[in-house]
Amino acid sequence: MKLEILQENLNTALTQLHRIIPNKPQLPILSSILIDVSKSNITLSATDLYVGIKTTISGKIIETGKLAIPGKIFYSSINSLNPGKLTLSLKENTLTINSQNNKTTIQCLDATDFPDFPVMNGETHSLSTVSLENIQKMVGFSTSIDPTRPVLTSLLFQFDQDGLLVVGTDGFRLSTLKLPAEKMDSNVQFLVPAKAINEVTKITSTQDVEVVSLKISEELKQLVMEIGSTQLFVRLIEGEYPPFNKIIPTQYLFEAELDGAEFENQLKRAQIFARESSNIIRLKFSKNELLITAVSSSYGKHEGKMNIEVNDGEEGEIAFNSKYLLDFMSTLKPEKIKFLMNESLTPAMMRPDNQENYQYVVMPFRVNE
Amino acid sequence: MSTQEWSNEKVKEVWQTACAQLELELSQGVFNTWILPNPLIQISATGQKITATIVSPTGFHATNLKGKFGAHLTKVLSGVTGKSVQIDYQVGNPMLRRNENKTSTHNSQQPIKSNQAQPSTQSPRVEDLFSEANAQSVEKNQAQVRAKTVGLQKDYVFENFAVSSSNEMAHAAATAVSQNPGESYNPLFLYGGVGVGKTHLMQAIGHNILLANPSSKIVYSTGEEFTNQIINAIQTKKTINFKSRYRNADVLLLDDVQFIAGKNSVQEEFFHTFNALAKNHKQIVLTSDRPPHEILLLESRLRSRLEAGLMIDIQQPSFELRTAILLIKSKSLNIPVSIEMAKMIAARVDSARKIGGILNTLKSAIELRGKELSLELIERTLITEADQKRPKLNVKINDVIKTVSDHYHLKQQAVKGKSRKKKIALSRHVAMYICKEDLGESYAEIGRWFSGRDHSTVLHAYHKIQGLIQEDDYIQQEVSAIRMSLAGSR
Incomplete structure (x- = not known):
């Protein structure tokens, strides 16, 4: 195998790949990257058997061949080189990398031991990159990181007549986002690990692509997302998603508009005292005013006031874990938000002022007076 | 194989x-x-x-x-x-x-159990957002919000409706209708005087139906709103919207239906709406201040339809019921009224609505003027509030005599005459009482109409009936029925 390639191109590809390479796998081949050079393509692959990435890069192919190379060391050494032309050649399981002033040789493994990627056949959906980035930003943060509840670490994708609905929840709060997508006659639902969506958005940010295609294989419980020349293989999560529709109030008795930046600042101030007492922050809405209180049993008390605009209802009182409010405010950074609630013990809802297709529903704290 | x-x-x-x-x-x-x-x-x-x-x-x-x-x-x-x-x-x-x-899955349930042992003041748990209780409360909430959009008042539910002999029939019928809308009694026609709880019962039916099925389409409207909407629809040439709003309803609640009497195109529209709903077994509930046959100017085909369902008369609340209503209302207003105080107010105030007014006055006296709740304060409030005369009936003494004698099935001459038969004397006293209380005539003038009796005779009759009304529900109902007929014959 022999090829000439630009360090920039190879490095970009390896940046994507090396993240998923497992640290100390039981099977040494799993820590390697497969380089497959055919007549027309140079393909790099890596997998930890749960996630897999395959990407093609451009370069000048001189001789075809296949090799599996220890991933971390390969990435580090390529990354350390200056931009410019590299020549890679394989001789008896040793890869030689020649650049202008450097020559590196790396011992390779048997390429035939490298795991095969599953062959996928199934339905394909396409989604714009912007949509995916919105999903990651607006819904992704609501998911749980607790591995004992895999369903809650995932995002629900539901394609139906209205488009695509994405839901994320950790059991305390819940985000839903409705997006335009090709219309489906029947409902298609699947659970994608939130981590995988993070990964995809990292890839899309380095590539100039507008549409990502999603291919689902029910049988293999596998999802492949194709971002330009890169394919991301993800294991779908199995399980029953919580009945999210049942707990989203359809109408609210109280509705107010809040300035985003000010609300976030108020929350941060209150948070200093809330930290002491399981992050409890109390919100008291009255006519034109919101009172934010946090009490620390050992240090004292904080009270903050801000002006609000009440659209509906008269007053409301509710307590939250400040983390759930701050998560929302600091991830979305909305200019203005709408706050909607019913009673102090039922879920409340927030959304950026201009985003009717989005809902952030939070379970309040049960606070005894 | x-x-x-x-x-x-x-x-x-x-x-x-x-x-x-x-x-x-x-x-x-x-x-x-x-x-x-x-x-x-x-x-x-x-x-x-x-x-x-x-x-x-x-x-x-x-x-x-x-x-x-x-x-x-x-x-x-x-x-x-x-x-x-x-x-x-x-x-x-x-x-x-x-x-x-495995046959059982108790393994997977264990972690949840251990979580439930935590005290309830803790941070919400993973199960909380999706808990059954939450789903239910959201559902209930949706019902409440729907009720609000329909136009039902949130206090008007069965839970705070006091029941006694004067309204138990109506209450039972309303409960039955709310449990099986469109099936038990259709239409349900509730009638009675001011402040007897017609609207309360009607809205309670709406609330109950929404609670059982938050998605059912309820239309609540008063006779006047109904009239205005038709006029509007005709003006803007959008009668089709109006029709679809009313005729696609699952439940139609029409308050104060007597208001549409005498308005021909409104009655016409109501007649068709009524038929469309009744044909599809949709529940219709109507209230009025008097029974259909007493609503003059009501088209006869409409009247016969209204009379085809269940008609229930709600009587003026008795003393006991007024006391109960007072206690319920004082609780919701957060005024600690004792039974003694409640009895005192109920004895002096005859309508449920006035009770609300008295309580509001008391509340403001306590909260704004810092007075203490006492029998004395109540006494003073009652003097200023309750003893204000009700609006005078715009009728003459001979109308009263006529109506009273009709009511008791007596000849007018007998009522006016000198007979001391118990029944005749009572009706005579009632007539005198109404002439004084509602018409504000002088004792001497009233005496002149009843075979030239002395003013002290009339005074005696007035005090006698006044006392009887406080003690005897029957007399009170009679008097209010006569008052209603008088008001209707105007």
Whole structure:
């Protein structure tokens, strides 16, 4: 195998790949990257058997061949080189990398031991990159990181007549986002690990692509997302998603508009005292005013006031874990938000002022007076 | 040839034997990566052939197990079982599958139980957002919000409706209607004087129906709103919207229906709406201040339809009921009224609505002027509030005599005359009482109409009836019925 390639191109590809390479796998081949050079393509692959990435890069192919190379060391050494032309050649399981002033040789493994990627056949959906980035930003943060509840670490994708609905929840709060997508006659639902969506958005940010295609294989419980020349293989999560529709109030008795930046600042101030007492922050809405209180049993008390605009209802009182409010405010950074609630013990809802297709529903704290 | 499934124990045994063999033949890394995570979970035998189902955690595992170790695995499994084996590769969660095979799943429920032991003041738990209670409260909330959009008042529910003999019929009928809308009594026609609770019962029906089925379409409107909407619809040429709003309703609640009397096109529209709903067994509830046959100017075809359902008359609240209403209202207003105080107010105030007014005055006196709740304060409030005369009836003394004698089925001459028969005397006293109380005539003038009686006779009659009204519900109902007829005959 022999090829000439630009360090920039190879490095970009390896940046994507090396993240998923497992640290100390039981099977040494799993820590390697497969380089497959055919007549027309140079393909790099890596997998930890749960996630897999395959990407093609451009370069000048001189001789075809296949090799599996220890991933971390390969990435580090390529990354350390200056931009410019590299020549890679394989001789008896040793890869030689020649650049202008450097020559590196790396011992390779048997390429035939490298795991095969599953062959996928199934339905394909396409989604714009912007949509995916919105999903990651607006819904992704609501998911749980607790591995004992895999369903809650995932995002629900539901394609139906209205488009695509994405839901994320950790059991305390819940985000839903409705997006335009090709219309489906029947409902298609699947659970994608939130981590995988993070990964995809990292890839899309380095590539100039507008549409990502999603291919689902029910049988293999596998999802492949194709971002330009890169394919991301993800294991779908199995399980029953919580009945999210049942707990989203359809109408609210109280509705107010809040300035985003000010609300976030108020929350941060209150948070200093809330930290002491399981992050409890109390919100008291009255006519034109919101009172934010946090009490620390050992240090004292904080009270903050801000002006609000009440659209509906008269007053409301509710307590939250400040983390759930701050998560929302600091991830979305909305200019203005709408706050909607019913009673102090039922879920409340927030959304950026201009985003009717989005809902952030939070379970309040049960606070005894 | 029938297919037989091997028992779990046997499958486990086969897999353990196969694993022991494979572990020797393969390197540890290969065995741990490619064999161990992909357990054999099921064997079904058809004659000499058996199908072994292997579950892999991911498509990667399945693909590579099949491609790289398929032949080897088949050989080993055939060796262990002594039959020719075909392997079915599946992707799934082997742990889940195993649990499914077990008869009970108490294992998976344990963590939830331990969480429930935590005190309720703690941070919300993972189950909380999706808890049954939450789903229910959201549902209830949706019903409340719907009720608000429909225009029902949230206090007007069955829970705070006090029941006694004067309204128990109406209450029972309303409850039945709210439980089986469109089936039990259709239409339900409630009538009675001011402040007897017609609107309360009607809205309570709406609330109850919404609670059972938040998506049912309820239209609540008063006779006046109905009239205005028609006029508006005709003006803007949008009668079609109006029609679809009313005729697609599941439940129509029309308050103060007497208002549409005498307005022909409104009655026409109501008649068609009524027919459209009744035909589809949609519930209709109507209230009025008097029964259909007393609503003059009501078209006869409409009247007959209204009379076809259940008509219930709600009487003026009795003393006991007024006391009960007072206690309920004072509770919701947060005024600690004792039974003694409640009795005192109820004895002096005759309508439920006035009770609300008295309580509001008391509340403001307590909260704004810092007075203490006492019998004395109540006494003073009652003097200023309750003893204000009700609006005078715009009728003459001879109208009163006529109506009273009609009511008791007596001749006018008898009522005016000198007979001292108990029934006649009572009716005479009632007539005198109304003339004084509602018409504000002088005692002497009233006496002149009743065969030139002395003013002290009239005074006596007035005090007698006044006392009887406080004690005797029957007399009170009679008097209010006569008042209603007088007001209606205007």
